[in-house]
Amino acid sequence: MWPTVPARRNNPGNGQAFPGGAGHNRLKSLTIPAATGHYFRTNRWKLSFCRCRWGPTRMRRTRNGAYMNKFAPVFDTVARPSTLARHGGVSARRPGVTRRYDIAYLDGDSPAFRQVIAPSLPAFEAAFSAFGRGLLLSTPNGPCAIEDLQPGMQVETVEHGFQTVQWIGSMQIIPNVPADRPELSRLVRIMADRFGIGRPVVDTILGPGARVLRGQGPDAAYVPVQDLVDGDGVFQLTPPSPTRVFHVVLPQHATIVTSGLPTESFHPGPHRAELLGPEMLRLFLSLFPHLINLSGFGPMAHRRTDDAQLLQSHIY
Numbered sequence: 001m002w003p004t005v006p007a008r009r010n011n012p013g014n015g016q017a018f019p020g021g022a023g024h025n026r027l028k029s030l031t032i033p034a035a036t037g038h039y040f041r042t043n044r045w046k047l048s049f050c051r052c053r054w055g056p057t058r059m060r061r062t063r064n065g066a067y068m069n070k071f072a073p074v075f076d077t078v079a080r081p082s083t084l085a086r087h088g089g090v091s092a093r094r095p096g097v098t099r100r101y102d103i104a105y106l107d108g109d110s111p112a113f114r115q116v117i118a119p120s121l122p123a124f125e126a127a128f129s130a131f132g133r134g135l136l137l138s139t140p141n142g143p144c145a146i147e148d149l150q151p152g153m154q155v156e157t158v159e160h161g162f163q164t165v166q167w168i169g170s171m172q173i174i175p176n177v178p179a180d181r182p183e184l185s186r187l188v189r190i191m192a193d194r195f196g197i198g199r200p201v202v203d204t205i206l207g208p209g210a211r212v213l214r215g216q217g218p219d220a221a222y223v224p225v226q227d228l229v230d231g232d233g234v235f236q237l238t239p240p241s242p243t244r245v246f247h248v249v250l251p252q253h254a255t256i257v258t259s260g261l262p263t264e265s266f267h268p269g270p271h272r273a274e275l276l277g278p279e280m281l282r283l284f285l286s287l288f289p290h291l292i293n294l295s296g297f298g299p300m301a302h303r304r305t306d307d308a309q310l311l312q313s314h315i316y
Contacts, residue, residue, distance in 0.1 A: 105167040111151040128169040130247040132205030138257045157254035167249035188225045194233035200259040207245035213262040222264045222304045
């Protein structure tokens with residue numbers, strides 16, 4: 001049911017009567033959709049509500065004559081903005097929303113840690129959202145959970161053997177946040193042995209930014225994990241509470257062995273500079289203090305099945 005807002009004879013916030021005359025003051029309640037964040041006009045009253053939990057229903061008058069909920073709390077999680085609005089084939093972005101990213105990187109021979117506030121855009125979040133907690137990476141000392149991995153440790157790759165971890169990024173996925181692309185707030189669970197014996201060894205949780213290597217030889221390509229969802233061994237799920245996801249940068253782009261499953265280390269892709277533009281590109285590179293420019297990521301180990309789609313749609 002829609003929540004109802006009592007309509008009182010006098011405004012308790014400043015003592016002024018509601019507009020519309022005595023006849024309108026006889027209304028017992030107003031029924032207004034919740035969690036919209038837009039203005040609604042009802043009986044010539046312009047009311048505004050936050051996209052958040054409903055607080056006390058005292059109303060105050062604004063400069064333009066509108067009445068607003070005075071005590072409604074601010075939305076207390078980071079909402080992902082709309083990144084694509086098409087009008088006549090032209091893409092546009094709404095005002096940006098930022099979020100916190102946690103990074104750990106090699107500063108010389110020792111690890112350094114930093115928290116960064118940056119835009120909540122898919123291009124940025126993809127660098128932090130590949131691996132779920134508990135994912136096992138092969139190291140010279142045995143399996144290591146992704147949350148225990150530190151810069152300077154080595155992980156096994158398919159192409160180059162053991163490689164030193166240069167950078168680890170992490171962020172929180174907030175479930176059930178209003179978004180134009182809700183799949184970016186969901187995880188993917190792959191059951192043990194789904195792609196063969198030991199692939200993966202145990203049930204594995206991957207984030208929305210993960211890609212899995214499929215095929216062999218020249219036909220091998222990184223496939224977005226969402227494209228592997230089939231309801232029969234690979235499931236998409238919404239976490240019941242905020243959960244942390246991770247990603248890794250290596251000296252060379254490579255395929256990391258994670259719980260027996262070949263997954264991609266982070267690489268921004270061959271067209272990232274064209275998609276971001278100069279100003280956003282500088283902000284993006286600030287997330288990687290150990291690099292100077294995009295060429296520091298090196299060439300890609302294999303092609304991606306969705307590169308052409310990303311370039312065509314200009315989705316950040």
